[in-house]
Amino acid sequence: MRRYVQAENVYALPLLQRANPLDLVYVGYGLAIVALVFVSYLIGTLGWLPHDPRAMNVALINAAPFTPGHLLGTDFLGRDLQSRLILGIQAYFLPGLLAIAISLVGGSVLGILAGYRGGGWEILVSYFSNLLDSFPRLVLILLVIAAFKPDIYYVMVVVGITGMPVIANLVAGKIAFLRQKSFIEAAHALGLPAHTVILKHILWLNCRAPLVIQATLGMAEAILIETSLSYLGFGVQEPTPSWGNMVQAGSNYFLQGNFWPSTAPALAILATILGFQLLGDGLNNLLEGKRRA
């Protein structure tokens, strides 16, 4: 049954009723992927894998999917692809969260300083983001790898720091918006302590939606960078599986007709990144799109 309400009360409708169905599909798919990744990560951590991901089986190399005992087939050493795919999530899961945490916390702090104090902080943030814009991210990461060692956590710290300016600009923009309306002044006039205004009213109430969106997009980016580096051989090293080095290892057999061992992880990358991106986009439309004062 369709319910008609006054325009002013549209926001009284449950989110599901006023949303664009396509956005709901996006978000639904994204959430399913996030859930799948999370559950798979737990399974990998607990070691409940169907096979030992390092156990080779020379009798059964490059097996096709649905081979009995190996749902997704095996790779060129006869290792179970399903187990390796699940374990491959370990390569980016925690490092990705670390990168997101760094860019959210650092970016919020910079954004608050730029928006609240202005002056030097504002200039710092704008120079910082210009500097990063003028420098390819991957090159920066390779530089760090060359200077230190090919450790995924070093890489993710770089990813986190390079993600900070986007968040900082977002938070500073929100503060400027609220300042131009007299809300921040009014909150001070009401006697609210500065930390309540900053943390509760600005960050939590006004910035949470865009920050969650940025976090999902940041995760997608982190996965992409991890898999790219592992593909290039700068990330996770064999025999530890990562979706990136699995694609790389499988690609040697690709032209011999065994396309599956590299296609499976490639599809996993595609589906996962698409999931995080669509989740971010869908949430953006649902939470940010029309809810303007």
Added chain:
Amino acid sequence: MMLLSIENLRTYFYSRSRRAFVRSVDGASLALARGETLGVVGESGSGKTVAALSAAGLVSGSPGVIGGRVEFDSRNLLDGLEGYVKVEERDARVMAVEKDERGWGKRAESLMAGVRGKEIAMIFQNPRAALNPYATVGAQLVEAIRLHTKWKSKSEAKERALHWLERVRIDSPRLRFDNFPFGMSGGMCQRAMIAMALCAEPSLLIADEPTTGLDATIQARIVELLEELKAETAITTLLISHDISVIRRISDRVAVMYAGTVVESGAASQVLRPHAAEQHPYTAALLASIPSAEAIRGKRELRAIEGEVPDTIDRPRGCRFYGRCNRVTDAVRGRCANLEPPLAELAPGHKLRCWLHAA
């Protein structure tokens, strides 16, 4: 017994575009007795709002408040702050201001602790912008109540919030409680703002152009509400408006501000009486510029005040209104041009800053 008395308040801002210091408030003095409503009138740029914000310690911008006394409930809210500021003046112009912002800020905050929001509450023009767009009106009201009153638990505070929404005459408060600001009309938002300001039962309410930006019919309603609340709570109010009809309706006393200072103050009936004998020429000009019913019927032309509010970068040598004054006579012209008139008390409570009426 004065609740608030502002003496010789000075608030300056640095204008980047003009590379000079603007004296937004320059030696203004105002006083409010307990329970009375003081209306502050003046053109835009006369320093009304900045004076009120300075009193509440809410000036953002630099250098901001420079000095003066703001005595609230017999304590000076600017006590000992002058030590943090050094002003360098040359040829009636502020050349440099040295202000230890950090030290000033710390001391000012400690002087203001427990005062702002609790004892001095404020309402603003454009109420919708003054509410957090992402929190419901109820949640914001509950926050203010839990911060300032003895109702600390969520359910008690909600009860109290509904009580206040009812008191500011918001229809169906239970429904409005869960509304976001954008779901409410401007008048409704202003009512909610008034509830938030009054919930702490402050002794002073500063209303900064509370009706500006609202529809004419809603303006009248808000003025009615302020009148009713004034009668109910006997709250002391500093009402800033350039709408003289609003001021006339709710003020007991009126102060007229011009170019950063008070040029006339006294009982509302006295100051705002048209064609009064003892009146500042600026007040007279302001009153002449209001469209009255008879003026409209008689198709008389409205009289705008000639000229503009002078920029307050250079301290004028004589009277600040001299350049626009149409009442100046040859007898006083010399003094008007060269000497600033003092704020002289003509009759008990009626003060005037004009050489025409100086003793």
